Amino acid sequence: MDPIDGESFFGWSMYDPVITWDDTGTFVGAIAEDWTISEDGLTWTFDIREGVNFHNGDPLTSADVMFSVEHMQSPESWNPWSPYLSYNFDTMYCSDDYTFVYQTIEPEIPLAICFAATRVLPQAYIEANGWDYFEEHPIGSGPWIFESFVSGDYIEMTANTEHWRTIPDFETLIQYVVPEESTQVAMLERGEVDIITGISLDRALDLGDEGWRLQSAGVPTGIMLSIPGTWMPEAGPTYDIRVRQALTYAIDYEELCATFFHGYAEPGGRWFMWQGSWGWDDDWEPETYDLAMAQSLLADAGYPDDFDDPIIDIWVQTGTAYTADLMLILQGYWSAAGIQTRINIVDPFEWAGMFFVPHYDEPDFPSQGAIFPWVYPDAWANNVYHSFNMYCGGVHTCGNDPQAVVLYEKAVHEPDPELCEQYWSEFMTYVNDVMLVNFGVALVFDQMVVNDDVIGDFGWGLWMTMADAYADIEAR
Secondary structure, three states: OOOOOOOOOHHHHOOOEOEEEOOOOOEEEOOEEEEEEOOOOOEEEEEEOOOOEOOOOOEOOHHHHHHHHHHHOOOOOOOOOHHHHHOOEEEEEEEEOOEEEEEEOOOOOOHHHHHHHOEOOOHHHHHHHOHHHHHHOOOOOOOEEEEEEEOOOEEEEEEOOOOOOOOOOOOEEEEEOOOOHHHHHHHHHOOOOOEEOOOOHHHHHHHHHOOOEEEEOOOOEEEEEEOOOOOOHHHHHHHOHHHHHHHHHOOOHHHHHHHOOOOOEEEOOEOOEOOOOOOOOOOOOOOOOOHHHHHHHHHHHOOOOOOOOOOEEEEEEOOOOOHHHHHHHHHHHHHHHOOOEEEEEEOHHHHHHHHOOOOOOOOOOOOOOOEEEEEEEOOHHHHHHHHHHHHOOOOOOOOOOHHHHHHHHHHHOOOOHHHHHHHHHHHHHHHHHHHOOEEEEEEEOOEEEEOOOOEOOOOOOOOOOHHHHHHHOOEO
8 A cells, every 4th residue: 555566556545646637737736735846946845735634633744745755755665756756856844834845956847747646645643653554554635545455356445524625425435356357247237346447448338338338438548569679780670760660651540440449549649648748749640551651661671681580579468458459450450561570478577577677788688679569548647757768768678869868858857847848849759750669559548337327427537547536426
């Protein structure tokens, strides 16, 4: 239940964030009802909301916010946002019970993402009882109160009837851990659950035909393809950008969205971005289908004859819904253009060891020059810092371009908000047009299946996670 243990999704229902964002991607107040950034961009001053209590009745103050930020950026944290807080940190302090001040070494407007990812924990409660006790008896200030938890089975919470923002319509929330699609459906049909998520689109549509209500799962899921190590000659065919360009032109995006995704998708998207995201340029267009262009580019590159091994590997992890089927379809498009590929299906641990562990000094590592599909619910807040990992020498081994690093640093450390966003658009244009180590295939509008007799309209937070959204679901 500790937010530094990865991203504790269960905990997001119990803990409030320092700040958050709305459905337009604009940052808005949460525990900090307002904040300012100094003109030089180095000092963040947060006005902490008064009158908020933790679930045990203790008042929440700036000391709890500072305690939580310190914990979030501690070396022990496995939360993916933690390093971005710590590397630019100078000092922090509380000027009074409801004012928290955070100072950085350099300006960094995107740090708002990290503050939105920081959940506020009760300092006095944890210091009095210890972290082990807190793990078993967590409390926060959020709209749901912890009741019980069985690892790998379920977590049960009850409504916080004194929450500062919203009071849930439902008295009890039970989240089950049920990875098997057939079991989820059976539980829905027996009336044991009222919402099922993460099932295939085909199965969701079948249930819709049977009379169950379909509900959009919020922001679209981005289908993205990444290619590590393209600057290494050992990468094989994708060392040549013309081959990478041919990969993009060979896909019939409109047909794919209309058939495989039954119209619940649209071409486009960039690395954790879609139209309307912060930094999005309306002049950007989705990748286009042009088979003749793909074949022309391949001919110019001397593919396949000029390559010792013309086969491009595709690495797919098990347990990722429709990814393997999708890659079979893309393989067919590429084959029609004359591109030879080979699909390798491995377990998630092996896949993560290839894509989430740097291999810059291993030119013969099997990930170099291969295609890695990345299917993840999109959110603009993921784009900025995940782009460092993708394009600027991060864990994915995809970026080795000094100019990309220059443009990234220019954008991230620009203190003027409008210029910051402009520079970010310029960075994203460069990495897409010049580097082309990642490209978007489609934005998929996943569907949950809900019991319409029990579940009403969804409200706040659906654009973040279900853990954030549960509190604002209306009861019938």
